[in-house]
Amino acid sequence: MLLNANYKLTYYPVDDLEEGTAYEFEVVAVDESNGESEPLAATHSTLASYVVSPLIADSADQKWPDISGDLVVWWDERNDDGDIYSYDLETDSLKQITTNASEQCKPAVSGERIVWTDIRNGTMDIYMYDPVGGEQPICTAAGDQDLAAIDGDIIVWRGWQERKLGYIYV
Ligand SMILES: [Ca+2]
Numbered sequence: 001m002l003l004n005a006n007y008k009l010t011y012y013p014v015d016d017l018e019e020g021t022a023y024e025f026e027v028v029a030v031d032e033s034n035g036e037s038e039p040l041a042a043t044h045s046t047l048a049s050y051v052v053s054p055l056i057a058d059s060a061d062q063k064w065p066d067i068s069g070d071l072v073v074w075w076d077e078r079n080d081d082g083d084i085y086s087y088d089l090e091t092d093s094l095k096q097i098t099t100n101a102s103e104q105c106k107p108a109v110s111g112e113r114i115v116w117t118d119i120r121n122g123t124m125d126i127y128m129y130d131p132v133g134g135e136q137p138i139c140t141a142a143g144d145q146d147l148a149a150i151d152g153d154i155i156v157w158r159g160w161q162e163r164k165l166g167y168i169y170v
């Protein structure tokens with residue numbers, strides 16, 4: 001996806017989808033450079049038709065999903081204040097990523113690497129899981145760090161105390 005100063009990425013929540021119903025989704029670029037929202041006709045791209053079906057139907061709360069390839073991750077409250085779970089769409093396998101009793105939340109995934117916000121140490125920190133190295137801390141600095149995102153070998157997050165963004169190469 002190409003983004004520059006004139007464009008921004010916006011997510012529109014989709015409500016009231018009915019299970020078993022097929023929906024078509026469309027990607028539309030909007031030019032707001034003149035203060036108006038004008039769809040750019042040449043950039044319309046219709047995606048495949050999708051049928052809505054639940055991925056996880058557990059009685060506890062699940063939210064903050066993210067996806068990379070076949071791997072879906074989310075925050076899951078079935079055990080404590082929050083754990084990170086993953087679901088591999090190719091192998092149909094559910095996996096509990098974190099087991100710590102405090103809250104892990106707001107996960108993001110890139111490839112097989114999963115990052116999240118973790119409060120096990122008393123402030124918000126950034127942790128990561130990958131199948132080779134297992135669970136490891138990425139940033140446990142004083143103050144709060146959250147909103148981690150990952151793309152390949154680069155992780156970024158928000159540092160509240162530092163009032164700036166942090167990053168690390170893994
Ligand atoms: Ca937990």
Ligand SMILES: [Ca+2]
Nearest residue numbers: 123124141143
């Ligand atoms: Ca911290």
